[in-house]
Amino acid sequence: MTRVPLRSALAEAVEVLARAGVPSPRVDAEYLAAHVLGVERPRLALIPLVTEEQSAELRALVARRAERVPLQHLTGTAAMGEIELSVGPGVFVPRPETELLFAWALARLEVLGREHRPVVVDLCTGSGALALAVAHARPDADVHAVELDPAALAWTARNAEARVAEGDTAIRLHAGDVTDPALLAALNGRVDVVVSNPPYIPADAVLDPEVADHDPHVALFGGADGLSVIRPMVGTIARLLRPGGVAAVEHDDSNGSGAAGLFAAHGGFDEVVEHPDLAGKPRFVSVRRKITSDSE
Numbered sequence: 001m002t003r004v005p006l007r008s009a010l011a012e013a014v015e016v017l018a019r020a021g022v023p024s025p026r027v028d029a030e031y032l033a034a035h036v037l038g039v040e041r042p043r044l045a046l047i048p049l050v051t052e053e054q055s056a057e058l059r060a061l062v063a064r065r066a067e068r069v070p071l072q073h074l075t076g077t078a079a080m081g082e083i084e085l086s087v088g089p090g091v092f093v094p095r096p097e098t099e100l101l102f103a104w105a106l107a108r109l110e111v112l113g114r115e116h117r118p119v120v121v122d123l124c125t126g127s128g129a130l131a132l133a134v135a136h137a138r139p140d141a142d143v144h145a146v147e148l149d150p151a152a153l154a155w156t157a158r159n160a161e162a163r164v165a166e167g168d169t170a171i172r173l174h175a176g177d178v179t180d181p182a183l184l185a186a187l188n189g190r191v192d193v194v195v196s197n198p199p200y201i202p203a204d205a206v207l208d209p210e211v212a213d214h215d216p217h218v219a220l221f222g223g224a225d226g227l228s229v230i231r232p233m234v235g236t237i238a239r240l241l242r243p244g245g246v247a248a249v250e251h252d253d254s255n256g257s258g259a260a261g262l263f264a265a266h267g268g269f270d271e272v273v274e275h276p277d278l279a280g281k282p283r284f285v286s287v288r289r290k291i292t293s294d295s296e
Contacts (some may be wrong), residue, residue, distance in 0.1 A: 256282025
């Protein structure tokens with residue numbers, strides 16, 4: 001069986017991706033090679049040679065990535081916390097920056113203690129990333145995930161079934177609109193933590209082809225100002241949270257003060273905090289439901 005150096009196959013892949021304008025050509029080439037070889041990316045250094053068939057498979061995947069098909073669509077997976085999720089056409093691909101919101105949620109759950117079973121709601125769950133990552137990290141939690149788009153909800157269900165098969169606590173899926181005043185009415189005033197990565201991109205934003213051509217637009221755009229979903233969702237969050245319950249909502253980096261202002265203006269929240277991502281850009285806002293509130 002003829003073998004070729006992995007190093008040369010990777011060098012060719014990097015050149016093709018760089019020429020196509022892919023933002024991280026070497027990283028993407030290595031992830032694709034790891035996918036083809038069935039190993040973790042750090043183990044590529046231990047594989048000097050690959051078969052011609054493997055080299056050809058890598059070349060084919062690189063060609064599709066050069067067409068700006070998302071890396072995660074080619075590998076079929078995306079990560080959140082300690083789990084991997086299946087993703088593909090029809091569902092929003094979770095972004096690394098959402099890991100910050102996930103870490104915040106785990107920290108707040110830890111502060112709550114473990115005297116009672118915490119109730120967590122993930123609004124606009126998409127692939128189920130936040131809900132399933134929380135359920136994996138906190139098997140004692142009662143996690144609810146809400147999604148409007150039937151195509152995305154099918155991905156959520158698939159990922160939820162896979163996580164249960166791996167031994168995780170089952171989450172509860174809800175097909176619904178996060179702006180609906182009757183959504184999850186049975187949980188009114190009972191929820192400890194709400195997390196959300198809603199559609200928040202302003203309608204006139206210029207996006208990379210991976211996003212504009214492949215992520216479902218219903219999961220991306222939040223109206224002219226990027227707040228058309230977050231604005232009515234504030235009332236839903238206020239209704240669901242128990243007094244002292246907390247929430248965090250991701251937003252466009254142009255809307256840090258705008259998102260925070262919506263919660264502040266509601267009157268039912270305190271501890272409104274804006275959180276930056278690792279690049280220092282505004283990324284999500286966290287709030288606490290007032291212990292005593294004049295506003296519902």
